[in-house]
Amino acid sequence: MNKKHMTWRWIALCTLLMLIFFLDIAIGPVRIPLKSVLRIILSLPGEDSTVHYIIGQIRIPKACTAVIAGCGLSVSGLQMQTLFRNPLAEPSVLGVTAGASLGVAAIMLGGGSIVTLYTIRELGISGSWLITLAGCIGAAGIMLLVILISRKVRDNMMMLIIGVMVSTATLAIISVWQYFSDAELIKDYLLWTFGSLGGVTGTQLYILGAVTLAGLILSFLSSKMLDALLLGENYARSMGVTIHRARVIIICSTSLLAGSITAFCGPIGFVGIAVPQMARSIFSTSSHRILIPACCLLGTGLILLCDLIGQWPGNQTALPINIITALVGAPMVVWIILGKNNLSIYG
Amino acid sequence: MNKLLYYIALSFLFSCQSPTAKKEPSAAADSVDTARAQTTIRYAHGFTIDYHDGFKVVRILDRNNNKFDTLEYLLVQKGHPAPPGYPRAQVIPIPVQTMIAMSSTHVGMADFVGVADRIMGLGNLRYVNSPVVQENIRKGRIKEVGLDENINNELVISMHPGLLLAMSNPEANGARYKVLTDAGTPVIVVAEWLENTPLGKAEWVKLMAALTNREALVNRKFDSVAKTYDSLVQLARQAKTHPHVIIGTPFKGSWFMPAGDSYMAHFIEDAGGGYHWADSKGTGSLSLNFESVAPEALTAEYWLNIGLINSKQDLLAKDPRFASFRSFKMGNLYNFDKRSNDLGSNDYWESGVVNPHIVLADMISILHPGLLSGDTLVYYRQLQ
Numbered sequence: 001m002n003k004k005h006m007t008w009r010w011i012a013l014c015t016l017l018m019l020i021f022f023l024d025i026a027i028g029p030v031r032i033p034l035k036s037v038l039r040i041i042l043s044l045p046g047e048d049s050t051v052h053y054i055i056g057q058i059r060i061p062k063a064c065t066a067v068i069a070g071c072g073l074s075v076s077g078l079q080m081q082t083l084f085r086n087p088l089a090e091p092s093v094l095g096v097t098a099g100a101s102l103g104v105a106a107i108m109l110g111g112g113s114i115v116t117l118y119t120i121r122e123l124g125i126s127g128s129w130l131i132t133l134a135g136c137i138g139a140a141g142i143m144l145l146v147i148l149i150s151r152k153v154r155d156n157m158m159m160l161i162i163g164v165m166v167s168t169a170t171l172a173i174i175s176v177w178q179y180f181s182d183a184e185l186i187k188d189y190l191l192w193t194f195g196s197l198g199g200v201t202g203t204q205l206y207i208l209g210a211v212t213l214a215g216l217i218l219s220f221l222s223s224k225m226l227d228a229l230l231l232g233e234n235y236a237r238s239m240g241v242t243i244h245r246a247r248v249i250i251i252c253s254t255s256l257l258a259g260s261i262t263a264f265c266g267p268i269g270f271v272g273i274a275v276p277q278m279a280r281s282i283f284s285t286s287s288h289r290i291l292i293p294a295c296c297l298l299g300t301g302l303i304l305l306c307d308l309i310g311q312w313p314g315n316q317t318a319l320p321i322n323i324i325t326a327l328v329g330a331p332m333v334v335w336i337i338l339g340k341n342n343l344s345i346y347g
Numbered sequence: 348m349n350k351l352l353y354y355i356a357l358s359f360l361f362s363c364q365s366p367t368a369k370k371e372p373s374a375a376a377d378s379v380d381t382a383r384a385q386t387t388i389r390y391a392h393g394f395t396i397d398y399h400d401g402f403k404v405v406r407i408l409d410r411n412n413n414k415f416d417t418l419e420y421l422l423v424q425k426g427h428p429a430p431p432g433y434p435r436a437q438v439i440p441i442p443v444q445t446m447i448a449m450s451s452t453h454v455g456m457a458d459f460v461g462v463a464d465r466i467m468g469l470g471n472l473r474y475v476n477s478p479v480v481q482e483n484i485r486k487g488r489i490k491e492v493g494l495d496e497n498i499n500n501e502l503v504i505s506m507h508p509g510l511l512l513a514m515s516n517p518e519a520n521g522a523r524y525k526v527l528t529d530a531g532t533p534v535i536v537v538a539e540w541l542e543n544t545p546l547g548k549a550e551w552v553k554l555m556a557a558l559t560n561r562e563a564l565v566n567r568k569f570d571s572v573a574k575t576y577d578s579l580v581q582l583a584r585q586a587k588t589h590p591h592v593i594i595g596t597p598f599k600g601s602w603f604m605p606a607g608d609s610y611m612a613h614f615i616e617d618a619g620g621g622y623h624w625a626d627s628k629g630t631g632s633l634s635l636n637f638e639s640v641a642p643e644a645l646t647a648e649y650w651l652n653i654g655l656i657n658s659k660q661d662l663l664a665k666d667p668r669f670a671s672f673r674s675f676k677m678g679n680l681y682n683f684d685k686r687s688n689d690l691g692s693n694d695y696w697e698s699g700v701v702n703p704h705i706v707l708a709d710m711i712s713i714l715h716p717g718l719l720s721g722d723t724l725v726y727y728r729q730l731q
Contacts, residue, residue, distance in 0.1 A: 198600025
C-alpha cells in the first residue's frame with residue numbers, strides 16, 4: 001500500500017472516531033439539544049443543572065471509559081494473537097480475566113459471610129473500590145502464576161494451553177462459589193459479568209486511564225519484539241530477541257491492560273479478538289508499529305459505536321455492553337474478512 | 348384519630364411478635380375452628396380456597412404470561428377419607444402439626460397465625476427473626492434442610508414433616524419436589540411473592556390458616572390489618588404534598604426500578620408519594636439505564652429501599668455522583684433494615700409481609716412528617 005493511501009486511511013479513521021465520540025456524548029436516552037451539548041462541552045454557562053449532570057457526570061465519563069477499554073482490550077488481544085501466533089487468541093486466554101473475576105466473586109459472593117470483609121471495611125475501602133481492588137488483586141495473582149509457569153515452558157503453544165487451563169480452573173472455582181451462594185448475590189455477580197462502561201467515575205477513571213496508558217506504552221515499546229515473534233521463535237532468537245524476556249514483558253502489559261479493565265468494567269468480551277483482525281484487514285500489514293495505534297482507534301470506535309447503540313434515544317432499558325459488542329462486532333468482522341479474504345496474523 | 352391509628356398499628360405488631368401473645372392451646376382451638384370458620388379471599392389473586400364437608404380445596408394459580416395454570420391441593424381433615432374426583436390434586440392432611448419452611452415470609456405467616464412453634468425445619472437457619480423460631484433453633488429443635496436446588500431430600504423425608512412450604516413459581520409445577528411428594532411428604536407452593544399489592548401478599552396468611560384450621564383467628568386479625576391499612580391510605584390521601592420517591596441503587600449502569608403495577612409502586616401510591624414510573628406496565632421491575640433515571644433522581648425528595656448500604660458514606664463510596672441527588676442533599680435516605688440482625692436477616696421480609704399496615708405507617712411517617720403522631724419508625728431507618 002502506498003504511503004498516501006495509508007495517510008488517508010488514518011485521517012478518515014480519526015475523523016470517524018471523533019464523530020462517534022461526539023455522537024456518543026450528544027445522543028442518549030434523555031433528549032438534549034445539540035446546542036446545549038456544545039455549550040456544556042465548551043464550558044459555557046447557562047445550562048440546566050440536570051443537563052449538566054447528564055453530560056458531565058454520566059455521558060463523558062462513560063465515553064472516556066469506552067476509549068480506554070477500546071484501546072486496552074484490542075491491543076492486549078493483538079499481543080496475545082502475536083505471541084501465540086493464533087488468530088483466535090484473546091486477552092482472556094492467559095486467565096487474567098478469570099483472575100479478575102475470581103477476585104470480584106470473592107467479594108460479591110463471599111462478602112456476606114466472610115469476617116475479613118469487615119476488616120477491609122475498617123480500612124475505609126468499600127463500595128466500588130473494594131470490587132475494583134479485588135479484581136486487580138485477582139488478575140495480578142493469576143498473572144504472577146502464569147509468569148512463574150512461563151519460565152519453565154519453552155514453547156509458546158504450550159503456554160497457550162497452560163493459560164487456557166489456568167483460566168478454566170479459575171472459572172471452576174467461581175462456579176463452586178456461585179453454586180453455594182444466595183440467588184440475590186448471584187444476580188449481582190451475573191450483572192457484573194455482563195460488563196458495563198457506566199460504573200467508572202471520578203478518581204477511578206484517572207487510575208484506569210493511567211494503568212492503561214502504562215500498559216500501552218509497554219506494548220508500544222515491545223512492538224519490534226512482537227514483529228520478530230511473528231516470524232517464529234527461532235527466527236526471533238536469531239534476531240537477538242530473548243524469548244523468555246519478551247514473553248514476560250508481553251504478559252505483563254496484557255495483564256495490566258486486560259486485568260485493570262476487567263476489574264473496573266467487568267469482562268468485556270469480543271473486542272480483544274475482533275479488533276486485531278479488523279486492523280490487519282484494513283491496513284494490510286503485520287507491523288506492530290502500525291497495528292497497535294490502528295487497534296487503539298478501531299477498538300475505541302467499536303466500543304463507542306456499541307455504546308451509542310445501547311443508549312439510543314428513547315431506549316430507557318440498560319442493555320449490557322457485552323451483548324452489543326458481540327451482536328455488532330461479529331457480523332462486522334465477518335464482513336471485513338470476507339471482503340479481504342485473509343484470516344491470518346501475518347498480514 | 349391519627350394517634351389512635353398509630354397505636355393500633357403498634358400494638359398489632361407486638362401482638363404478632365411477642366411469644367407470650369400466642370399461648371393458645373393449639374389442638375383444641377384447631378378443632379373448634381374447623382366446624383364453623385371459613386375464610387374468603389379479597390385481595391390476593393394467586394390462590395383460592397373452597398370449603399367442603401371434611402376437606403378444603405386449595406388452588407394455587409399462576410397468572411403469568413396470560414396462562415392460567417393451577418396447582419390443586421386437597422386439605423383433608425384428619426380422620427376423614429380423601430374424597431374422590433380430584434385426580435390431579437395432592438393430599439395434605441390437616442391440621443398440619445409440623446412443617447418445614449423455605450422462606451422467611453413463611454415464618455412470618457406462621458407467626459401471625461400463631462403456629463411458629465410447629466416449624467421443625469428451615470431452608471436456611473440464618474434468616475429468622477421470630478423469637479419463637481429463634482428459641483427453637485437455639486434448642487436444636489429446628490434443622491437446616493437447604494434451599495431450592497440444594498434441598499436435602501433425604502433429610503426432609505426422614506423428618507416426616509406434615510408439610511413443606513415451597514417458594515417456587517407455580518409454573519415450575521412441583522417437578523422439583525417430586526422426590527419428596529413421591530415419598531409421602533406433602534409440598535405446597537406458596538407464591539405470595541407473585542402478588543403485586545401489599546394486602547394481597549399479606550392475605551396469603553389465610554392459606555396458612557386453612558392449613559392449620561385457624562380461620563376464625565386469622566379472619567379477625569387480617570380484617571383488622573386491612574382496616575388499619577385502608578384508614579392509613581385515606582389519611583395519606585389527605586396529605587397536601589406528594590413528594591417524589593426513587594427506589595434502589597444502580598449497579599454497573601443498570602437501575603432496577605419497580606414497575607408501575609408492582610408491590611412497591613402500590614406501597615408508594617398508598618403512602619401518598621409521587622412515583623415517576625407509576626404509569627409503566629408490569630408487576631416486576633424495569634431495567635433502566637442510569638441516564639434515564641437521572642433527571643428524576645436529581646429532583647426526587649425521597650430515596651427509599653436503597654439496598655445493602657449502611658450509611659451515606661457507603662452510598663458515596665458506591666458512586667460519588669449520588670451526592671448531587673436532592674434526596675441525598677436533604678438527607679432523606681431510608682432503608683427498611685431497622686429490624687435486621689447481625690446475621691443479615693431482615694424482619695421486613697418476615698413480619699413485614701404480614702404487617703403491611705405497619706410498613707405503610709412507616710412510609711407515611713417518612714413522606715409526610717407530622718401526619719401520623721409519634722413518628723417512630725418500625726421497619727425503616729434513616730441513613731446517617
